[in-house]
Amino acid sequence: MDYKSLISGKLKGNTDIYLIGVFADKKLTHLNKSVSEITLKLIKKCIDDNNFTGDIGDNRTFDDLENKFQITLFGLGTKEKFGPISFSRSISLIIKKIEMTNAKSLSLNIDNIISNKLAISAEFIVSSIENSFYKYSHKKDKVVSKIKECNFISKNAISSKSFNKSVSIGKAIASGIGLAKDLGNTPPNICTPTYLSAEAIKLKKINKLIKITVLNEAKMKSLGMGSLLSVSQGSKQPAKLVSIEYMPLKNKAPIVLVGKGITFDTGGISLKPSPNMDEMKFDMSGAGSVIGTMKAVAEMNIKTNVVGIIACAENMPGSQATRPGDVVTSMSGITIEILNTDAEGRLVLCDALTYAKKYKPRYMLDMATLTGACLVGLGKYPSGLFSNSEKLAGLIKKSADKTGDRVWQLPLYDDYFKELKTNFADIQNIGGRYGGAITAAAFLAKFTEGIDWAHLDIAGTAWEVGENKGSTGRPVSLLIDFILSNQ
Numbered sequence: 001m002d003y004k005s006l007i008s009g010k011l012k013g014n015t016d017i018y019l020i021g022v023f024a025d026k027k028l029t030h031l032n033k034s035v036s037e038i039t040l041k042l043i044k045k046c047i048d049d050n051n052f053t054g055d056i057g058d059n060r061t062f063d064d065l066e067n068k069f070q071i072t073l074f075g076l077g078t079k080e081k082f083g084p085i086s087f088s089r090s091i092s093l094i095i096k097k098i099e100m101t102n103a104k105s106l107s108l109n110i111d112n113i114i115s116n117k118l119a120i121s122a123e124f125i126v127s128s129i130e131n132s133f134y135k136y137s138h139k140k141d142k143v144v145s146k147i148k149e150c151n152f153i154s155k156n157a158i159s160s161k162s163f164n165k166s167v168s169i170g171k172a173i174a175s176g177i178g179l180a181k182d183l184g185n186t187p188p189n190i191c192t193p194t195y196l197s198a199e200a201i202k203l204k205k206i207n208k209l210i211k212i213t214v215l216n217e218a219k220m221k222s223l224g225m226g227s228l229l230s231v232s233q234g235s236k237q238p239a240k241l242v243s244i245e246y247m248p249l250k251n252k253a254p255i256v257l258v259g260k261g262i263t264f265d266t267g268g269i270s271l272k273p274s275p276n277m278d279e280m281k282f283d284m285s286g287a288g289s290v291i292g293t294m295k296a297v298a299e300m301n302i303k304t305n306v307v308g309i310i311a312c313a314e315n316m317p318g319s320q321a322t323r324p325g326d327v328v329t330s331m332s333g334i335t336i337e338i339l340n341t342d343a344e345g346r347l348v349l350c351d352a353l354t355y356a357k358k359y360k361p362r363y364m365l366d367m368a369t370l371t372g373a374c375l376v377g378l379g380k381y382p383s384g385l386f387s388n389s390e391k392l393a394g395l396i397k398k399s400a401d402k403t404g405d406r407v408w409q410l411p412l413y414d415d416y417f418k419e420l421k422t423n424f425a426d427i428q429n430i431g432g433r434y435g436g437a438i439t440a441a442a443f444l445a446k447f448t449e450g451i452d453w454a455h456l457d458i459a460g461t462a463w464e465v466g467e468n469k470g471s472t473g474r475p476v477s478l479l480i481d482f483i484l485s486n487q
Helices: 037-048 084-098 122-132 160-185 193-205 217-222 226-232 277-300 345-359 372-378 390-403 414-418 436-445 476-485
Strands: 002-007 017-022 059-064 069-075 105-109 149-154 210-215 240-246 255-265 306-315 327-329 335-337 363-368 383-387 407-409 453-457
Touching (some): 002 160, 017 084, 037 069, 059 084, 069 084, 084 122, 160 476, 193 210, 193 255, 193 277, 193 306, 226 327, 240 277, 240 345, 255 277, 277 363, 345 363, 372 383, 372 436, 383 390, 390 407, 390 453, 390 476, 414 436, 436 453
Parallel strands (some): 017 069, 017 105, 105 149, 255 306, 255 363, 363 453, 383 407
Antiparallel strands (some): 059 069, 210 240, 240 306, 327 335
C-alpha cells in the first residue's frame, strides 16, 4: 500500500473513505477543516443523541457530499486506557468493515492518535494498518486487498523524510510479522524443518549482508548436539539448525535470537492427548518469529549486528524415538535424563543456545512455545519472561510496553534449579508438578552462564484459537523494537 501525508483541508476528492478516530469523551477538536460544516453538524448531532459511544468496535458512517468522500467515525475507547493494544484492535475492526466496501483508498486523521501523551508512533500506525489486511492463503498467490492507498491527515505538515522513514519501518515490521504468521499457519506436512531452513535461505535475496548456514544432522552429530538430535530421531524428517547472520558492523557483539522450531509436536513417546493436537503445528512459532524478525532487520538495513538461530525438528513417536529414561549428552557436555519426551523444546534449545555462544552475544534472547504451564499461569495475554539479567529484562519490558506485545516476568530462584537434580545424569528435563514454566526456564539457564540471556515463553501468545484461529506473529514486534532501541 502507498502512504502519503496530507494537511487537513487538502483531502477533497483524494480519498474514498476518511477514518476519524474518536475517544469515549467524544471530542472532535482534531477535525479542524477536514470535513464540511454540514457534515460536522450531522456528526455532532449523532454524538449528542448518544448514537455513538466512542467504544472500541463502535462506528458510524456519513457522506460528505461537499468533499466527495465517505466519513467513518470509529471508537478508540477511553484516553486513560489508550495505547498500542487498543489502537491495534480499533483499527483492525474498522478495516475489516472497510474491506467489505468497494473503497480503493482511505485516509486516517492522526492528530488525536499521535501526541506526546500517547505512546503511538507513525511507524506503529503503518504496521497496525498493514497487519489488519493480513490473510493467510495456502495457495502461492497471496490475497491482495482492493485498497491501494492510505493518507495520514494532520493539521501540521510532516517532513517527507521523517514520514517516509516511518512508513519504511512500519512496512518492514508488518512484513516480518506477516512472514511469522504465514510460517505458523502453514500445514505441518508442508512446514517441515527442511521447509523452515529453505524459508530462511530466501532472506539472502533481501539483503546481501545476510549469511545463512544450515547444519544437517551429520554436522550436528559431529558437534555433539545429542540433545537436539534426540528429539528428531523418531521422525523421518531430518532436523536442521539454521543460523541467519546480519553483521554490518565489524568488532561489535551481536544481539542473538534463538527460536524453537518444532514443526509438529506429538509429544513423542509421551504422547499428547488427541484433542487440539492440530494446534501443535504452531510449536515452531519461536523459529517463525526469529525468521520474521530477521526479514524486518534485512529490509530496514539497520546498522547493528543481529544473528538469528532456529533449532528445527519434528517430535514423533516411532521405533527409533527417544524413550523416557534415556540419557543424552548435550553440546555443552551436560548430560540430560529425559523423563518426558514431550518436554522436547528445551532439548533442542539447549544445544542451540550453546552453539549461539560462539557469536559472543551482547544479549541472547530465546523464544519458544515451551510450556502449557505458562499458559495456565498467565493466560493468553502476556508472554512469560525469564532472565538472568535484570537490566536485560528491563529493556525487554520497555519494548513490550511500547509495542503492546506484553510480557510478565517470573522468578528464577535457586529452589527451582534443585528440582532438576537426578541420580542418573547431570540434570533431568522436567521438574516437579508445579511451576513448570519456571523449571523449564531454569533448565535453559543452565546453558547460558556468562551471557546476558532472556527467555520468552510464548506458549499462550503465539496463536489464537476459536473464530480467529491462527498465528499472531508474536513476539516479532517486541523483538524488532528491542533491536532498534538497543543498537
